[in-house]
Amino acid sequence: MRSMMSNNKGRSLGAHHHLPCTRMQQIGALFLVVSAFFFARLFFDRPPCDHPVRASGGPLPLPFTGGGDLSWPHRGYGPHLDLKIYVYDEDEVDGLKALLYGRDGRITPKDCLKGQWGTQVKIHKLLLQSRFRTRKKEEADLFFVPAYVKCVRMMGGLKDKEITETYVKVLSQLPYFRLSGGRDHIFVFPSGAGAHLFKSWEIYINRSIILTPEGDRTDKKDTSAFNTWKDIIIPGNVDDLMTTNEARAIQPLPLSKRKYLANYLGRAQGKVGRLKLIELAKQFPDKLESPELKFSGPDKLGRAEYFEHLRNAKFCLAPRGESSWTLRFYESFFVECVPVILSDQIELPFQNVIDYTQISIKWPSNRIGPELLEYLESIPDEDIERMLSRGRKVKCLWVYAPESSPCSAMQATLWELQRKVRKFHQSAETFWLHNGSYTNRDLVKFSDWKPPMPLA
Numbered sequence: 001m002r003s004m005m006s007n008n009k010g011r012s013l014g015a016h017h018h019l020p021c022t023r024m025q026q027i028g029a030l031f032l033v034v035s036a037f038f039f040a041r042l043f044f045d046r047p048p049c050d051h052p053v054r055a056s057g058g059p060l061p062l063p064f065t066g067g068g069d070l071s072w073p074h075r076g077y078g079p080h081l082d083l084k085i086y087v088y089d090e091d092e093v094d095g096l097k098a099l100l101y102g103r104d105g106r107i108t109p110k111d112c113l114k115g116q117w118g119t120q121v122k123i124h125k126l127l128l129q130s131r132f133r134t135r136k137k138e139e140a141d142l143f144f145v146p147a148y149v150k151c152v153r154m155m156g157g158l159k160d161k162e163i164t165e166t167y168v169k170v171l172s173q174l175p176y177f178r179l180s181g182g183r184d185h186i187f188v189f190p191s192g193a194g195a196h197l198f199k200s201w202e203i204y205i206n207r208s209i210i211l212t213p214e215g216d217r218t219d220k221k222d223t224s225a226f227n228t229w230k231d232i233i234i235p236g237n238v239d240d241l242m243t244t245n246e247a248r249a250i251q252p253l254p255l256s257k258r259k260y261l262a263n264y265l266g267r268a269q270g271k272v273g274r275l276k277l278i279e280l281a282k283q284f285p286d287k288l289e290s291p292e293l294k295f296s297g298p299d300k301l302g303r304a305e306y307f308e309h310l311r312n313a314k315f316c317l318a319p320r321g322e323s324s325w326t327l328r329f330y331e332s333f334f335v336e337c338v339p340v341i342l343s344d345q346i347e348l349p350f351q352n353v354i355d356y357t358q359i360s361i362k363w364p365s366n367r368i369g370p371e372l373l374e375y376l377e378s379i380p381d382e383d384i385e386r387m388l389s390r391g392r393k394v395k396c397l398w399v400y401a402p403e404s405s406p407c408s409a410m411q412a413t414l415w416e417l418q419r420k421v422r423k424f425h426q427s428a429e430t431f432w433l434h435n436g437s438y439t440n441r442d443l444v445k446f447s448d449w450k451p452p453m454p455l456a
């Protein structure tokens with residue numbers, strides 16, 4: 001089954017055929033099928049305009065209706081999810097607890113759940129509850145190694161050297177990691193540093209599957225820890241304040257009510273593009289809102305206040321910061337401004353199924369200036385509305401919702417993971433015999449491999 005997975009490229013979000021039923025398109029745009037096997041499709045092209053609608057306005061599961069243009073997940077990923085993921089238990093591997101809660105065990109998952117890096121906790125928790133979780137290592141397609149190291153490091157729970165040592169200790173206890181050379185093991189690195197958080201990633205986990213929002217890290221390191229062909233870009237963690245459908249605190253404004261053409265609301269951090277925007281805002285204060293914000297004090301915006309400002313422009317500029325990904329890109333979908341990416345190296349999630357030209361703009365970062373504002377000003381409101389309405393259809397893919405929710409960042413990540421599954425595993429230190437038994441170089445059977453495993 002898996003080896004027969006479709007190679008078809010994902011179809012784009014529908015660029016063609018706009019029906020005059022935008023309101024219904026917004027709401028009825030997603031529909032899904034949950035049949036005996038999990039089987040869902042996301043509907044982008046030509047949504048019929050007579051979908052029943054739930055009071056909440058959320059996506060409504062509908063019976064499968066067939067038809068030619070359905071694009072996701074079938075065209076992007078294959079017909080259904082069939083996946084077994086083993087999640088290492090904190091009690092099973094010495095050192096995992098330190099990677100989760102710090103050397104003294106004092107850092108709580110709750111501390112680590114908030115903010116743009118919350119994905120390291122959310123993905124772990126969602127996998128623990130997932131119907132695709134298996135408790136049997138022998139039948140697992142993939143292995144998840146939980147760690148909240150971004151948070152743990154930020155909160156002083158582990159230093160860089162301890163992070164490296166602890167990872168090495170953990171990995172040396174995993175025979176299955178040794179068997180595949182790490183190729184079927186999954187790690188989450190939720191920040192711009194990507195896998196560089198584990199300084200020796202290149203020696204120990206350079207074949208593993210890395211989930212990270214960051215596809216590039218060229219500003220400080222000479223090698224990128226992201227590899228397009230084995231790793232997966234995940235969306236950053238947008239504040240629950242905005243993503244929880246029922247309790248969404250800040251609603252989008254109608255285009256005509258927005259005060260600004262564009263905004264950038266963030267700290268400059270000494271980055272060229274951001275500094276240019278802050279300067280530009282001084283020249284064109286009625287078009288561009290871009291105050292110089294600070295990390296704390298009166299020039300810091302509170303969470304709600306931040307979103308209040310963000311929704312007050314037609315375009316939300318998303319310049320590169322310390323690294324190329326930016327949470328602002330994802331946030332813009334929840335206040336419904338068109339994201340304008342000013343970060344040349346960015347990699348975006350789920351490119352099998354999302355055509356980003358339909359929902360965003362990417363502008364060369366060396367052309368930040370009056371020219372950019374002139375260009376944005378020339379875009380008719382109806383084009384903006386069209387992009388926003390398509391954005392409404394995909395934004396569910398930025399939300400780390402429970403698996404019962406058929407469209408979510410987690411669902412899409414599971415589809416991506418499924419593409420990484422292999423029937424066969426090997427490494428330079430893995431051998432096999434006529435009867436299918438794996439051995440190591442000393443012809444010791446796999447079942448007799450005992451930790452500590454040699455690494456690298």
Ligand SMILES: *[C@@H]1O[C@H](CO)[C@@H](O)[C@H](O)[C@H]1NC(C)=O
Nearest residue numbers: 202203204205206207227456
């Ligand atoms: C991974 O690291 C090993 C050395 O530890 C190196 O030989 C190999 O080329 C690296 N592989 C990739 C894909 O970078």
Ligand SMILES: *[C@@H]1O[C@H](CO)[C@@H](O)[C@H](O)[C@H]1NC(C)=O
Nearest residue numbers: 433434435436437438443445
């Ligand atoms: C396969 O063959 C090897 C060598 O003859 C033997 O040691 C091993 O137990 C066999 N494995 C199975 C599963 O029969």
